Amino acid sequence: MKHKLKAVLLITLLAMISIGTSPVKAQSKSVNQVAEAVEKLRKAMVDPDAKVLDELVSDSLSYGHSSGVVQTKAQFIESLTSGSSDFVSIDLTDQTIRVVGSTAVVRHILSAATNDKGKGPGNVKIGILLVWVKTKGEWKLLARQAVKV
Structure with a gap:
């Protein structure tokens, strides 16, 4: 009886440890958090x-x-809030997210309708x-880098 109880406790402990520290679960949680941050950024770029x-x-x-053109944080925020860079809509497709430790790399295709000052409506x-x-x-x-596709 004593050995069975020890075996059950050991199996339960090992199961709890493996569930609690699962790299897949941690990765999945981080990927979801990054995806949420990307979506918040998309919305904040459309409605600065x-x-x-x-x-x-x-x-x-x-x-x-x-x-x-490369901008600093202040230049990026100013261009959006002043209307110099005006996104009417932004759609993101083909998004991939890879998290390595405390760094995440996100790639996607951005399709947008724009109305930048002095340039009129555009896509x-x-x-x-x-x-x-x-x-x-x-x-x-x-960091963010855009390339023509």
Whole structure:
């Protein structure tokens, strides 16, 4: 009886440990958190909110456009909130998310209707690479690079 009880306890303990520290579950949770951050960013780019953008973006942001222009965090937020860069709508497709430790790499195709100042209505379809880092429990956009597709 004593041996059976020890065996049951050992099996239960091992099962609890494997469930609680499952790399697949941790990966899945992180992927979902990054996907949520990407969606918040998409929404904040369509309806610019400086506070939301400030919370989502790292102070060390390097935001690269397909034209070759690279912006800092302040320049990125200012371009959206001033209407200089105006996204009427943004659709993201073919998204992949890979999390390695506290870093996430996101790739997707961005298709958007735009109405940038001085350029009138337009459409854009570009490939995007996003690099997110987990800082103090929050995913922050560290880098973005767009390429023409």
